Amino acid sequence: MPSPRKKQLQPRKRPAQARSAETVAVILAAAAHILERDGYSQYSTNTIAKRAGVSIGSLYQYFPGKDAITIALIQQEGTRVVRAIEEASLIGNWQDALIAMIDVAARHQIARPALARILDLEESRLQPENSKVEILAILEAVLKRRLSNATHLCHRTLAVDVVAITRGVTDMAAEQDDVSLDDLRHRLDCAVFGYLARACPTCAVFPAET
Amino acid sequence: MPSPRKKQLQPRKRPAQARSAETVAVILAAAAHILERDGYSQYSTNTIAKRAGVSIGSLYQYFPGKDAITIALIQQEGTRVVRAIEEASLIGNWQDALIAMIDVAARHQIARPALARILDLEESRLQPENSKVEILAILEAVLKRRLSNATHLCHRTLAVDVVAITRGVTDMAAEQDDVSLDDLRHRLDCAVFGYLARACPTCAVFPAET
């Protein structure tokens, strides 16, 4: 028995045809753009449709409601990051892999800082199927490659904190206007590797040169 | 971009009389409570007034609009934290001071996680006079007590990152349900002191026992 009155949050139709897929993409782009530029207060189905250049009726053909659009946006962004993170994690040396992953996170958050922050908040409200667990799993695997667990912080917690630290630093950088990517990357490396060295002192972790 | 029709965001009247100050406080308490328990969707002027036990008209006597309430809330919370941070910074040993300050931040975010996150987001939208600058100043002063500046990261940046790291870790902890304060504090210490050790290697920074 399905939960009865739960509003529909899944997209309404699989975009089978190319035309449809494009419409979906246009809507999501418009939604992202509004959220990013004008904030949540301007984020209405009508404005999204108008900006997307489709009628409000069309929008509702593809999404059962406003929240469904937000969720699709969250998942789209999530998937994008997960893929990049996954690729970065394939680098042989675990430290290099970690650096590459941090780089991905930095770039992502720098790219659309306002969007990323709003989606984060909506994520906690809507609780969609979360891409964060995938990221954590990948990160955890990378950490396991080398870090001894001779500490009372398990790998999962280490992974969680690394993500948290990265997000904290990038978010704040985003609030300030002019941060160079190189600068940000260096600080992230300090923060992440510094944390790991403290939290897991038995293993030697060397600073990465950036 | 011109700024026509900038809405009034400052409180309408300095609460000169005790009665007025109390009304303002009641309204803010109601606003905080609603934001915390029901989220932004229930955060309406009518709801706030009802919960505060004042008429909607009275609410508008003290605040020129909804956003003004939010800003007052942000500033109230900010002031509260600033005071606690200030007090903690008075501890003689700089490391102990830093630990105490971290403790304040952790407690604050743990205390009302939902409220803190929503206010953070609104802060970036409304851009009120920011209490963060004060916190940064205090933190910078503490760091200057001991940390050599023999690094290409200036003290201000160090301070910013410490705040960022702290917020990142506490925010994520808030998203998960059951985090003990002790656990959180330990991880924050690792993150902060680990970062400082990396970013500023010439000075010996020793881990704090918690």
Added chain:
Amino acid sequence: MPSPRKKQLQPRKRPAQARSAETVAVILAAAAHILERDGYSQYSTNTIAKRAGVSIGSLYQYFPGKDAITIALIQQEGTRVVRAIEEASLIGNWQDALIAMIDVAARHQIARPALARILDLEESRLQPENSKVEILAILEAVLKRRLSNATHLCHRTLAVDVVAITRGVTDMAAEQDDVSLDDLRHRLDCAVFGYLARACPTCAVFPAET
């Protein structure tokens, strides 16, 4: 535990002040007028508000939704009829009482035929607290005054059928344009007393002269 997702159908505020009571009355009058003249398809909250000369917001101050207006209308009409029926039932001679009650029904349905029919249908959809049970009770009491029960149709059924017959005849009369009240009354008397004579043959029921 109250039924959780049932929409609010009771009026939102008791019209304590004279001003409010008047507003409620104006809204109901407008609603009745629209239903009567334009039918259900034009029966929207916005049109009701416009016709009533109040804002849509005011309308929602007094009624939690569209259906609540309809129900209030049903109950208002119901109460009006019940009162008249009650008064008629007080006539000493039971046949005269019955004739008077029929007269009330005829006048009521003739007065606003379209309105009465639409409200009947909505009544079956919304199932509000029904004034019909009161009417049936009164009618049953009148029938019990004289009619022997030596038949397999109990008094309640007799009452139900009398109401049904009355409604059927008046409804159809309403569909045709020009029916004199006297003519209608005579036919109703024939139908009701004829039915009773058949259904309850042991008691002598004499035709009423009209």
Added chain:
Amino acid sequence: MPSPRKKQLQPRKRPAQARSAETVAVILAAAAHILERDGYSQYSTNTIAKRAGVSIGSLYQYFPGKDAITIALIQQEGTRVVRAIEEASLIGNWQDALIAMIDVAARHQIARPALARILDLEESRLQPENSKVEILAILEAVLKRRLSNATHLCHRTLAVDVVAITRGVTDMAAEQDDVSLDDLRHRLDCAVFGYLARACPTCAVFPAET
């Protein structure tokens, strides 16, 4: 009042081919089913088309609009009843014929009470070519077979009232859940023959045994 923009209400095409006729039938069946089971609020062209298994485009090939479907439904039901009534009227003895006709009406209304009531209302709104006139004509003919006209109610009026009474009683029976067909028939006989006896006292009308 001029009648500009009178919408097309007649079916768009005579279903010349068998395939077309079948499609029309399928659509009408779907419409009836939805109206009956879910009420008018779910009665939308899209829903009908989906349930009928045809595209919304096809639906509009056969009907010029939503109301046209409703009218077709009304006429279909009407025709069905007229045929049955016609057949019943062929019975030699006029009383038996009348009883059989009442039986038809009872069965029809009992069979799909919700549908019948909604269609009745729509009938008064849309005012299609009415099948009721045919029923009245048949009924009038039956009554003329035996009833003297020595009364101030003409045959037509008698016929109208018989129909009205029948509809009133069956409608109310439909509102209550559990009515046996036999019970209903008996009460209808009482009502109809009782009425006739009163309205037309010079002719002896005897009760029918059921």
Added chain:
DNA sequence: CATGAATGAGCGTTCATTCAT
């Protein structure tokens, strides 16, 4: 000052209908 009734722009959403394919 306090009140709360009144306002109406604007929201999320539906659905009858059209039309390019």
Added chain:
DNA sequence: AATGAATGAACGCTCATTCAT
């Protein structure tokens, strides 16, 4: 013919804000 994506007017309703009392 048949399709179903697209349309947009209109719906029910909310809520920030005003103002007469």
